[in-house]
Amino acid sequence: MDIDETDKIGYLGYRVGQAHTDKGIANKALKLLVETVNDEGVKQIKAKTTTNNKASQRVLEKNGFEGIVNSREEFEMNGKMLKFVYYNLNISS
Numbered sequence: 001m002d003i004d005e006t007d008k009i010g011y012l013g014y015r016v017g018q019a020h021t022d023k024g025i026a027n028k029a030l031k032l033l034v035e036t037v038n039d040e041g042v043k044q045i046k047a048k049t050t051t052n053n054k055a056s057q058r059v060l061e062k063n064g065f066e067g068i069v070n071s072r073e074e075f076e077m078n079g080k081m082l083k084f085v086y087y088n089l090n091i092s093s
Contacts, residue, residue, distance in 0.1 A: 003042060010037060012047040021055070030063045038091055047087040050077065057085060065089045 002011045012033075016026050037045065047065060049056040061067070065087040074081045 003040065008041050008043040010040075010042045010045040012045050026056070026059045027062060030059055034063055034089065034091075043091050045089045045091065047089075048084045049087075050082045051085055052080065052082055060087045060089075063089070 003009070004011070012030075014026060014029065034045070045065070047060055049060065051070065057067070066089070067085055068088050069086050071084040071086070074083055076082070
């Protein structure tokens with residue numbers, strides 16, 4: 001989504017269309033990103049998803065991201081009260 005050039009932190013965001021879910025597309029794309037991002041000098045990637053988005057949580061965790069914190073603030077989305085789950089991946093040089 002964006003790279004902070006000063007701190008060398010990448011911010012991840014993605015969306016897979018519903019017709020293409022459960023095909024491994026997000027996992028393959030994230031794996032490729034993680035494998036190549038070191039070439040850009042990025043030292044860390046940050047991501048967030050919602051507490052109910054277990055598929056995205058699995059994709060992040062499968063690719064080495066660690067859940068660091070759940071937000072305290074709730075927000076409403078599609079009639080459900082949700083929180084964000086924040087993830088980090090430290091890139092080794």
